[in-house]
Amino acid sequence: MRTIVYVVVLLALAGCGYRPVGSGESSALQPSVKTINIGMIRNRTFRPTIQPTLRDALIRRLATDGRIRVVEEGADAILEGAIEGFGEDPLAFGSADTATRLRITISFSFTLRSRSDDKVLLRDGVTGIAYYFTGTGLTETKTSEDEATLRAVTDLAEQVVSRLIDGV
Numbered sequence: 095m096r097t098i099v100y101v102v103v104l105l106a107l108a109g110c111g112y113r114p115v116g117s118g119e120s121s122a123l124q125p126s127v128k129t130i131n132i133g134m135i136r137n138r139t140f141r142p143t144i145q146p147t148l149r150d151a152l153i154r155r156l157a158t159d160g161r162i163r164v165v166e167e168g169a170d171a172i173l174e175g176a177i178e179g180f181g182e183d184p185l186a187f188g189s190a191d192t193a194t195r196l197r198i199t200i201s202f203s204f205t206l207r208s209r210s211d212d213k214v215l216l217r218d219g220v221t222g223i224a225y226y227f228t229g230t231g232l233t234e235t236k237t238s239e240d241e242a243t244l245r246a247v248t249d250l251a252e253q254v255v256s257r258l259i260d261g262v
Contacts (some may be wrong), residue, residue, distance in 0.1 A: 121230070123162075127162065128162060129162065129165045130156065131164070135176070139182075143243075144247060147247045152251045155255045156255055158209055162258070169209055171209060172207050173204060173254075174204065176203065177202050182199075182209035184196050194228050198223070199246065201221045204219070218257050221250075222253065
């Protein structure tokens with residue numbers, strides 16, 4: 095009886111379409127896309143450091159994944175986008191109604207186009223999120239905010255690459 099149960103479970107798993115995320119073919123991309131160019135990233139916020147930080151984070155994340163190489167010229171596809179917004183929302187308050195914990199959100203819309211025929215392969219938007227606590231002084235609070243901004247940008251890059259490669 096046990097053998098029958100094992101066989102049934104194995105057959106069910108074999109036919110269910112399950113595959114681990116990060117393996118196999120790129121579901122959001124054509125199989126011919128092996129290289130990508132990070133094109134223009136516009137910044138529609140008043141935070142000038144976010145744009146180069148996001149560009150670097152995307153390059154790092156794609157290099158870490160290894161399934162698609164980032165190249166400057168002759169890429170199969172071009173990724174372009176815009177940083178649409180930067181927000182800070184207070185979540186907890188201390189004395190004198192001063193925020194002690196905040197959430198940073200950074201929104202990014204992007205388009206991936208095939209270089210050969212300029213066809214849109216993917217158009218999407220993601221939001222990077224990070225949290226931080228305010229410090230006892232201005233310098234400490236600014237450092238916490240900068241670190242949280244970097245974490246939110248890293249979250250954005252993770253989501254963009256996940257959408258590109260795994261389709262999730």
